[in-house]
Amino acid sequence: MAIDKHNFWDSNFYKHPALTTDAVNEAEKLLGVRLPSEFIELLNVQNGGYTKGFAYPTTQPTSWAEDHVSLSELFGIVAESFDTAQSILLTAYMTEEWGLPEKQVLLCGDGHWWITLDYRKGEVPTVSWIDTEVEQDIHIADSFAAFLNGLVSDDAFAE
Secondary structure, three states: OOOOHHHOEOOOOOOOOOOOHHHHHHHHHHHOOOOOHHHHHHHHHOOOEEEEEEEEEOOOOOOOOOOEEEEEEEOEOOOOOOOOOOEHHHHHHHHHHHOOOOOEEEEEEOOOEEEEEEOOOOOOOEEEEEEOOOOEEEEEEOOHHHHHHHOEEHHHHOO
16 A cells, blocks of 8 residues: 555544444445455544545546546444444445445545445446536546555645
8 A cells, every 4th residue: 555544544523433343344244345455454544534635646537627536535434323424334325315326335425426436347346436417437446455556645736
C-alpha cells in the first residue's frame, strides 16, 4: 500500500467505534462479498471517517472534474443503530434509494455520486465512479489496492 495507513485519516467526526473481526465477518455476510484486505487494514486504523484529503487521477472526465475524483471520506463498517452516514452497511438501502447497479459496495458519496467497490465482474472488486445525475458509470481502478496506490494529495488538483 503506497498510502501510509497511519497518515490517511483525519477526523472521526461521528466517533465510530473500533473495527472488530465480528463486524467485518457480519458485513461480508450481509453484503455477500469478501472485502479487500487493504480496505480492512485502513479500517483497523480508524473505522471510517474523513481522510487527510486525497484525489484519484482519472483518464476520462467525470462529473466531479476533468481529471480526478475526490476521496475526502471513506465509509467504515458501523452498525446501523449508530448515528452515522459513513457506513458501508448502508449500501443496500442506498442502492435501492438511488437506483444504483447491484453488486456494489459504497465507499463514499452523497447520493448523486459514489465511489464503489464494484463486484459486477467477479469476486475481486474493481473501483468505479457512479454518478446518478448524469448517468456516469466509470471504471477507475482495477482493484482497491491499485486505487490506494494511485491516490495523491487533493492539493495536486488545486486551482
